[in-house]
Amino acid sequence: MKLSRVGIVGAGQLGRMLALAGYPLGIRCMFLDRSATAPAAQVAPILTGELEDAAQLAALAGASDVVTFDWENIAGSALAPLEKLTKVRPPRAALEVSQDRMAEKALFSELRIPVAAHAAVDDEETLRRAITKLGLPGVLKTRRLGYDGKGQFVLRSLAQIGAAWAAIGGRGLIYEKFQEFSREVSIVGARSATGQSVFYPLSANTHGGGILHYSIAPFVNRKLERAARIYLKRVMQALDYVGVLTIEFFVVKGRLIANEMAPRVHNSGHWTIEGCVTSQFENHLRAICDLPLGSTRALGHTAMVNFLGKMPDRELLLAIDGLAFHDYGKEPRPGRKLGHCTLLKGSTMERNSALTKVLKLIEWS
Ligand SMILES: Nc1ncnc2c1ncn2[C@@H]1O[C@H](COP(=O)(O)OP(=O)(O)O)[C@@H](O)[C@H]1O
Numbered sequence: 001m002k003l004s005r006v007g008i009v010g011a012g013q014l015g016r017m018l019a020l021a022g023y024p025l026g027i028r029c030m031f032l033d034r035s036a037t038a039p040a041a042q043v044a045p046i047l048t049g050e051l052e053d054a055a056q057l058a059a060l061a062g063a064s065d066v067v068t069f070d071w072e073n074i075a076g077s078a079l080a081p082l083e084k085l086t087k088v089r090p091p092r093a094a095l096e097v098s099q100d101r102m103a104e105k106a107l108f109s110e111l112r113i114p115v116a117a118h119a120a121v122d123d124e125e126t127l128r129r130a131i132t133k134l135g136l137p138g139v140l141k142t143r144r145l146g147y148d149g150k151g152q153f154v155l156r157s158l159a160q161i162g163a164a165w166a167a168i169g170g171r172g173l174i175y176e177k178f179q180e181f182s183r184e185v186s187i188v189g190a191r192s193a194t195g196q197s198v199f200y201p202l203s204a205n206t207h208g209g210g211i212l213h214y215s216i217a218p219f220v221n222r223k224l225e226r227a228a229r230i231y232l233k234r235v236m237q238a239l240d241y242v243g244v245l246t247i248e249f250f251v252v253k254g255r256l257i258a259n260e261m262a263p264r265v266h267n268s269g270h271w272t273i274e275g276c277v278t279s280q281f282e283n284h285l286r287a288i289c290d291l292p293l294g295s296t297r298a299l300g301h302t303a304m305v306n307f308l309g310k311m312p313d314r315e316l317l318l319a320i321d322g323l324a325f326h327d328y329g330k331e332p333r334p335g336r337k338l339g340h341c342t343l344l345k346g347s348t349m350e351r352n353s354a355l356t357k358v359l360k361l362i363e364w365s
C-alpha cells in the first residue's frame with residue numbers, strides 16, 4: 001500500500017518542518033495539537049484537542065496511513081489503541097523508553113553503550129545516599145518530561161541539597177554524576193521497516209543553561225563517528241525502530257558517554273535541511289512511509305544557530321552569504337525556541353568566520 005497521509009501528534013516546529021519536507025514527495029501531513037495556531041498548523045491541516053484525547057487521536061489515525069510524533073511524551077496507554085487503527089511509527093516501545101531517563105539508561109547499558117553513573121532518587125534520603133555513592137558534582141533531574149534543561153539542578157556541595165529539593169524535589173528523579181566533557185555531540189540516523197539504515201555525520205553541540213545554542217556539522221572524528229553509528233544502530237535494532245532516531249553524547253576523555261535519546265527528528269539535525277542531500281525531516285517521512293531512504297551526504301560545512309526568546313534582525317542575517325533563515329511562527333517568550341538559521345560554507349574556516357558574525361547578531365534570552 002502507498003503510504004502518503006501522515007498523522008502527526010504535536011504541531012510544533014519539528015512537525016512544521018516535517019510537513020514542509022513532505023510536500024515535494026506528495027506526502028500530506030495532518031496534525032493534532034491543542035492550539036490551532038501552533039507552528040505546524042500554519043502550514044498544514046490540524047485537529048485541535050489534547051494530545052492524549054482518545055477521540056481526537058482516533059480521528060487522526062482514521063485519516064492517516066501512518067501516525068508519528070513531534071513530541072515523544074504521549075502516554076503509552078493513549079497510543080496503544082492507535083496500533084489497531086493504523087501504523088504507529090516509531091514504535092510505542094521507543095517512546096516509552098525515551099520518556100523515562102532510568103529506562104533509557106537501562107536500555108543503553110543493556111546494549112553495552114556507556115552512560116554516566118546514576119541512581120534513582122525519590123526523596124531527600126535517597127538523594128543523600130546517591131551523592132555518597134556517586135560523589136559531587138552531579139545533576140539531579142526529573143526522570144520524565146524534562147526538556148531544554150528544564151527539571152534539572154546541578155549539585156556542587158551537600159549544602160545545596162535543600163535548594164535542589166525546593167527547585168525540583170519530588171518522586172521520580174535521577175541523580176547523575178556530572179560529566180566533565182570536552183564536547184557534546186549527537187548522531188541522527190534513520191531506519192526503515194526493512195532494516196535499511198542511514199546515519200548523518202556527527203554534530204557538535206553547544207548548550208547554554210541546558211538548551212541548545214548552536215551546532216556545527218559535520219564534526220569530523222572518525223573514531224567517535226564509528227562508535228556513535230554502532231551505538232545508534234544497536235538501539236534501532238533492539239527497538240525494531242522505524243523513523244529518525246537521535247542519541248546525544250558527552251565526549252569524556254575521547255570516549256562517548258550516552259546522555260539521552262530522542263525518538264524523533266532533533267534540533268541538532270536541523271542543519272541537514274540545507275547541509276545534506278536529504279534532510280532528517282525527509283528521511284523520517286521516507287522511513288515511516290516505506291520509501292527508500294535518501295543520501296545523508298553532507299554538502300559542505302555548516303553551523304546551525306538557534307533563535308531563543310527573541311527573533312533576530314532578519315535583514316541583517318540574510319545579508320550573510322550562505323545563510324538560510326527559519327522562523328517557526330511562534331510568539332516570543334523567554335527561552336523559547338522561535339527559529340534558527342543555518343550557514344552552509346565550503347570550508348570549516350569560512351564556516352567558522354560566518355558563525356562568529358552570526359553569533360554577534362544573536363541575543364539569547
Ligand atoms: N550528567 C551531566 N553532566 C554534565 N552536563 C550535563 C549532565 N546532564 C546534563 N548536562 C547538560 O545539560 C544539558 C541538557 O541535559 P539533558 O539531559 O540533555 O536534558 P534535556 O532533556 O533537557 O535536553 C546537556 O546537553 C548538558 O549540557
Ligand SMILES: [Mg+2]
Pocket residue numbers: 148248260
Ligand atoms: Mg538533551
